[in-house]
Amino acid sequence: MTRLHASFAALSLLAAFAASAQQFDDKFRQLDELLPTPTDTRTASGAPGHAYWQQRADYTIRATLDEAKRAISGTETITYRNNSPDTLSYLWVQLDQNMFAADSDNRTIISYPSREAWATGRTGQGGLQFDAARFIFASRAFDGGFKIASVTDTDGKPLRYVINKTMMRIDLPQPMKPGARYAFKMAWRFNLPENIVLGRRMGFERFDKEDKNDLFEIAQWYPRMAAYYDAHGWQNKQYLGDGEFTLEFGDYDVELTVPSDHIVAATGVLQNPQDVLSAVQRKRLEQARTATKPVVIVSQAEAEAAEKGRATTTRTWRFKAANVRDFAFATSRKFIWDAQGFKSGGTDVMAMSFYPKEANPLWEKYSTPAIIHTIDSYSKYTFDYPYPVAISVNGPVGGMEYPMISFNGGRPTKDKKTGQLTYSKRTKYGLISVIIHEVGHNYFPMIVNSDERQWTWMDEGINTFMQFLAEQAWEENYPSSRGEARAIVDYMKSRGQTPIMTNSESVLSRGNNAYAKPATALNVLRETVLGRELFDFAFREYAQRWKFKRPTPADFFRTMEDASGTDLDWFWRGWFYGTQPVDVSVDGISEYQISSKDPEIEKKWKKAQHDQEPISITDQRNKGTLSRYVDGKPGLKDFYNEHDDFTVTNHDRNKYNETVAGLEDWEKALLKEGKHLYLVDFTNVGGLVTPLVLEITLASGKKYIERVPAEVWRHNPKKITKLVITDEPMVGLTQDPYLETADVDTSNNAWPRKLMPSRLELFKAKREQDDMMKDFNEPLKNIGETKAAE
Template structure:
């Protein structure tokens, strides 16, 4: 409609960054390694057509010069409102679209302690806002979008901004800036301090002509706003070197995005974070380690976003537990806000704050392309011998009776005359008893053995525990905790969690002792798919059948007959 929407970023020379660990960061931006910048204070004047609305990093300093009295009143009301307040209405924006101002206005913004400045300007903008205040955060969440963004943007954008800040504050630190902005325009998703550019719009329904949106569009918009607003924390404040390590901002932020998405509603369709969602990538061949320079990363989405996000979720849910992980992660965010951490700083802080040695975890997930594939290779069953001959010989007889009868004995039965049957005088004590008969000698030996035992040792013999030696193989190479779901003969199930340190003496094969009160009938490793195990077919004992589907295809002859029938029907239609 010849009404342009401008999104302006990377528009002025910025200082090269210098930091203690590596000195000057002078790598050029060639596509994937984004930014590493210094903090500064900005006082910016933007002169635009008088009918334009401007969104920018920082706080507006001269609202009286650029907004109407009604707009200023709405803006003031928005700070304490319980839902978004429209500052520039759709009717006002549509009126702006129909005119072409011949005069200019200058908008002035100030921003303190930020590492960049971006802005957007258009006469098309609808503008809504809502304040959010809690603990150390006092922020005005604002959205700028054209009418083409509704009804989607007016319903979700500002709400998603506030939700992001509320959730990220829990796990990192209180949002320190005065504004947070989401702008709808040509850029699908890009982040700058206090302002982000986000795509996603409704489409016209072919039948009604009304604007509507799909499920993917709705959740795609919410997710991209969470992600881009979330970048204010990582790397806008925890100022990691994106030019060197993409995962330190994209991966950490994708992990935080996953937590925020899950807090939006039940069964939120998150793309990244769940271990089961990374399996296909983890077993693929075209990989490089996460700890690869940004410009040399392959499969950027999987490598820099999904894999580190999944790794942190596994660390939180399976390795450390939520309480310990959340404490350590918050310690990292707070120690390194407005500073420039390296990967080693993140690794060390997580270990220091959690009090846990995690070198095996960082090595596997971040420095290799190994994957999790633990195989249950075999199980040996044992029970504790009671030494009581009455019990032990009965147990041996029961085991003997389970053995198959030999073919020779089967064929001799009833067909081979026996001498002792025709001469009963040949039978003696040994014909009346077998090897499983308990003798007085057995009883005396047992009583002598009991006399040498302490009370706790006698009790141990009576407990009747079942012992299983379970062999595990590390097929994928990535060390992981074991999560074992054990099913007993009574139907009872329970989960036993074994830390990854069980692999420390042999990272390829281990044997674990499982002790149960009753016979074990089944065992499954990683029953909830929480470790990104790439092959679940070898996770169970006994092995489970793998369900799949077959598709039936017609033969060439069947296809020829089908086409002939189809062509015959076409001829009838023509007639």
């Protein structure tokens, strides 16, 4: 540090010159230019308006699984309610299974960013080159997509319809007026894809090497109403695979006919346990409602016995679900089933897990407790879980969510020496995390019903943030992979980023862009910008306002500002609309002390500074060798030879007395306090404005934190000078000492500079070169990769 001596006037002048004359870049300008104009349906506060409306679709479905052919056929009646103020002349229906059809865009758009991307084994969609090729070849032979048998009104009269790949337009015989209700029927069938080869969030898994059985996880399996809402109209973007689903709430009555030795897990409540469960299983299920730990409904021994046979008869399982936006199910004779009841507010909930024997001993220990913990944790920050069931299923899908049911990967591996199933630490916590994440999706977007086809971050990013909170509440030192600011640094300083506010199909790094960065942003907002109390209140307000409704990004941004009482436009603009990183450099520190004006003090201080200065090279070499003229002529010496510049004279004393006589009492007191003043220069190298978190170290060894809001950058977002006042000398300063702002270069965060320790991997290149199987040893991530792999 350099130490200077200055008056208050000098300090003010220096602070004024600290503002740069460069072109002004207003990082704090309002988002009005980007956000939609508030309306009667969506207010400026971020709340639903007095005229808010949303459509509704109720379903009655009857479906049958043909296990031998691996196909599903079904009929459904959709009752659609036009709650909008608009007259509709046609309806749009989603045919998501058509992504497996021969003319699917999903098959034809596979591409590579460059030849280098192919050579290194990565496709534009994120899969390995081997799996991309496998997908292309397998999809050519697979007869996928819906085979629509009929589309009629309730009297059986055919309706005119047009299929545009994954979308179907149904032309209504008469326009639907506002408030009208219309019912129509459809009959269809489709072949199930094998998940590991073609599947996208659903499909079947073969157990050819074990017991010759299949495990089915069925989703996107029936034609579903597309969403129509005020901010977008019809959401009829094609389903390309990344942009997920935008759906309407409704009631479901579903009958599923499967082989009689199958166990079925599904959205909703089982209506006919007496028809599909044994008396013993029904008794166990009843006991589970009040149990304090999971109760086994179908044991491993019972599942293993079922695996050995093949039923020639069928059973029909009937489920009902109220006010949900979708329906999914899983079925297999391999399923072990455990359950435990618990309370969420005033709701009795059954947490249930379904898994094959290959998932034990991991699943029987952790799945159901993880469900209960997730709902307890999420409810604390949002609202009580409103549904009667929460299910976790182990199968081929690595991680996917639906109302009341989720598909989760993660299994033990067989020990080569003992032959027993065992699991690593990574597998254990990977399982707990994926269950927390997928069960947590019941809140976002299954209840807070955002448009997933448009904005992936609104469900995945917000849910990943909530997942981080739940993980930290599971146990101390939980190995969370996303949420902490330090975990996003590598992505934040990488090239080729896209803003968080990018359409789902256009993001370049889905895992980082849609999951990790928004989760980190919300954690920074909670811990560093707002503080937990303000953030938690505002976030809960958002969840409560938009429960069972469809929010947009603007509704989230506005609610968080409205409920926290904080202008956050700079934060949304930087973190969500931009790609610049946080990188604040501490450029230097100048020390100042307030002059006491007392010559006795000031000249003593100046002499001490002078005595600390190094002796000049000239004086060093002249000493003892140079004969001085006046030394031989003593008569030439006077007062000034006997006294130096640090001698206090009567003139000095008189001037001091005159100065002090004109001061106020508070000014006299301030002169005697001896405060230490430091001007600290900061440069915003990264471009993203951020609060300053300053750890100040004093000469005594004492450390303390001074937090400075991001508005410190409002007049100059590139360079600022900050005044720091201490009671004793400052010997060090560190910006962002807890790594809470995602600063991408910590080498410039301290003054004096600190050495940055690292390790040199001398043998890394050789090891990688020798590992010819490294690509194949990674978890499979084909074109149909699941979200858990991202």
